[in-house]
Amino acid sequence: MSSVHSLLESRPVSVAHLFLSRVEATPGQEAYRYPAPIDDRAGGGDSGAEQWRSLTWAQTGERVRAIAAGLIALGLQPEERVAISSSTRVEWILADLGVMCAGAAATAVYPSTNADETVYILSDSGSRAVFVENAAQLAKVAGHLDRLPGLGHAVLFDAEEAVPQLEKMEGLEGLEVLSLAELEKRGTAYLEEHPDAVEKTVRAIEPEQLATLIYTSGTTGRPKGVRLVHDCWSYQAVAQEARGLLRSDDVQYLWLPLSHVFGKALISGQIQTGHVLAVDGRIDRIVTNLPAVRPTLMASAPRIFEKVYNGIAGRARAEGGAKYRIFLWAAKVARDYARAGQESMAATGRRRVPASLAVRHAIADRLVYGKIRAAFGGNLRACVSGSAALAPDIGYFFAGAGVRILEGYGLTETSAGCVVNPADDNRIGTVGTPLPGTEVRVAQDGEILLRGPGIMRGYHNLPEKTAEVLESDGWLHTGDIGEVDEAGFVRITDRKKDVFKTSGGKYVAPTEIEGRFKAICPFVGNILVIGDGRNFCSALITLDETQIMPWAASHGLGGLGYAEVVSSPQVHELIDGFVQRVNGDLQRWQTIKKFSVLPRDLDVEHGELTPSLKVKRPVVEREYAEVIEAMYEGSREA
Structure with missing residues (x-):
């Protein structure tokens, strides 16, 4: 120390x-x-x-x-x-x-x-x-x-x-x-x-x-x-x-x-x-570059890990039969293995798993996990994830497959990550512990406050805005809700401004629900849970074209365009199945009663995502206001 x-x-x-x-x-x-x-002045090569x-x-x-x-x-x-x-x-x-x-x-x-x-x-x-x-x-x-x-x-x-x-x-x-x-x-x-x-x-x-x-x-x-x-x-x-x-x-x-x-x-x-x-x-170029660079370390936004996971699951599904069943089995083994190791580390300081689970993991490693590590270049010791929440089930999957993702937390106002998981004690579901020199405390309303050398010195030309978030003694109001456990690990539950209250007076943290959905639905692009002041929760869902189109082709929808596929009854039934699975683990007031599949995925070009791939909720809600209102037409208290 x-x-x-x-x-x-x-x-x-x-x-x-x-x-x-x-x-x-x-x-x-x-x-x-x-x-x-490549300089190809002599000609005859690939100009690109x-x-x-x-x-x-x-x-x-x-x-x-x-x-x-x-x-x-x-x-x-x-x-x-x-x-x-x-x-x-x-x-x-x-x-x-x-x-x-x-x-x-x-x-x-x-x-x-x-x-x-x-x-x-x-x-x-x-x-x-x-x-x-x-x-x-x-x-x-x-x-x-x-x-x-x-x-x-x-x-x-x-x-x-x-x-x-x-x-x-x-x-x-x-x-x-x-x-x-x-x-x-x-x-x-x-x-x-x-x-x-x-x-x-x-x-x-x-x-x-x-x-x-x-x-x-x-x-x-x-x-x-x-x-x-x-x-x-x-x-x-x-x-x-x-x-x-x-x-x-x-x-x-x-x-x-x-x-x-x-x-x-x-x-x-x-x-x-x-x-x-x-x-x-x-x-x-990420998929092409990783085997060429063979990195030991890569930082990323969670969306990349979600897409990689969905791609792996999609390819296994397309192969069908025994290969898909093997993948599903291996995915469960990976999560069980990672959870067991994390729990023993937290309890005893040593990473141990039951012998029977270790045997199953070794078999799954030969059959599945080695190919996943090879896709990342085969040399990774860790990835760092930030800018948005990583769904825990995705974190457990990759950890069990030997691709360790260290989730961290920070803001532009903190010069990036000021809390991050230690490599030797990575606790999925948390964003880790403060970097040396950074302090964390939780306000009475649950807001995370930070203080340390990485904190901004204010907003340029905006002293009033600075005073709203930066206290005179250096504590920064992050706008995020969270908690700190006895070991000092920080868990972020939602953005303070994103947590909403239903018309029935129940508070809902949409990020948690969205993360659960992303972890079980391999077709999802993005999801926004809606419900502020409403009598039930609904969702706007977009689908990943690279995953849903192969599924569509094998389910009688071949030849249709993307917009036609995602608006089809078959796809609505498919996605409804995943929604009901998520609902099964939620409180009644958190459950998604209705959802709409949007005609395209969200993107930076339309201003719906930030360049770091975070969803701009107000922008999306404004753009699809009619879709949202249609889900609540004629609704009664639920």
Whole structure:
């Protein structure tokens, strides 16, 4: 414990300091891997083929110093904002580290953010420069520079591909547009005249200096800019290592959006330990990338684990007969094995299971679990799950199959995870224990309060909103309801604002019901339980197209489109079966009396999901208000 305390007390002033130290300590070691097209100038190959390339810490340091010096040459001053609007890729990390080492502060912008909100974020943050992935991101500010008087520079990652569009793009007058390579070249020239410029700038950084603005993806109104200082990220770096989440010999696969605080925090931890980070934000490449990267660690949102589980179950069902029965048996063995081990660990401090269960588990491992681990690359020691609740049954399944998922908890306002399960005592159904240096307490109304170095310093330009959630003594009101057990493990039961009361006066926590449904229904995409002020609970359900269409083809619905399939009586009967199974384990007032299957799944493009794949309940309820009302027409007190 004293070594952990010493690590926290001696944490670096900033991640910029930490980064320069890392480059000096391990210059020749691999830092980052990233996919790049194979150079096929000779012809005859696959023009779309890719290969993984690497950057050592020394190479990374050289590029980051050039970017930082380039920003300094542009006139950027300490704490002035530089926005980054791009998908997850290695250039995002290089730009972010360059901003930090220039003493400036990064403004993270989701690439899926529309033009109006992008301009609002750049304006509210006062960003003076912006890194953009491509011409599509740059086009969001074109014609709106009158609202962005401070924005003077835009730096393109994919400059060559953007040239044709740039030639036609209007509304960029007064904005200097240059490629990332041109910025680095300008920085290199600046360093020839001022060789210690970056080091001097980094030495001047203070712990409470603004490092990052991350705008929360609000469900109503404009998003709020969360002010995270350098000490927030330094704390995250050392706390992640102290908890044992990250190790120096890890190979981590990172696909999470870096504009989200979860992904951003992992960069700090990676620099602390110096392990390899393989970066590719394309979700459709996850299945292909995992066997190629063979990671030891991956962080994810629960939706990915749900889709993987549904995919495994769907393939087994399609094979039918004995193979499907074997899968169902193995799935139950996995859950029983994981539960037994967890219960014995909590009770005795040792992980033990009954001998007969261990035998069944060994057989199931040879028949089923090995293939599951191979799909993840065959080398995983742990996954970290955050941003939304993980259904316990899914957690138990993967744990029993040898894919350990460590659920954690945090907010943008806490610089990501501040509570997480320890690798040696993972307790599924909880989000773990506080990271060293973080305090947790439960208010009288059940709200979780947090205090520690990772807590934000307030909302940008919004002192009144800050005062609503941040007390003068540092306690942050999270808006989540939960409890802490005797061993210090935290359990989140629901969002305070999502818990509703039926017209009969009964409180319902929808997340718990939704999690139970996801755990038993392999066809579900998303589910929202409705019932605030109503006399019974209902649900909006979406189905995963990749799972329901094969089922439909084998049940007399072949040739129909997705919308026709999900609206069919056969599918309604199928889903009703799962609803009744869930209802069997609920209190009467919690049960789902009616449900509607929506004509498509929820997505980010329609504004129904955040980029981290959390459901925006108010948006969905507004969009499907007529569907909801139809479920309650003519209803009487139940």
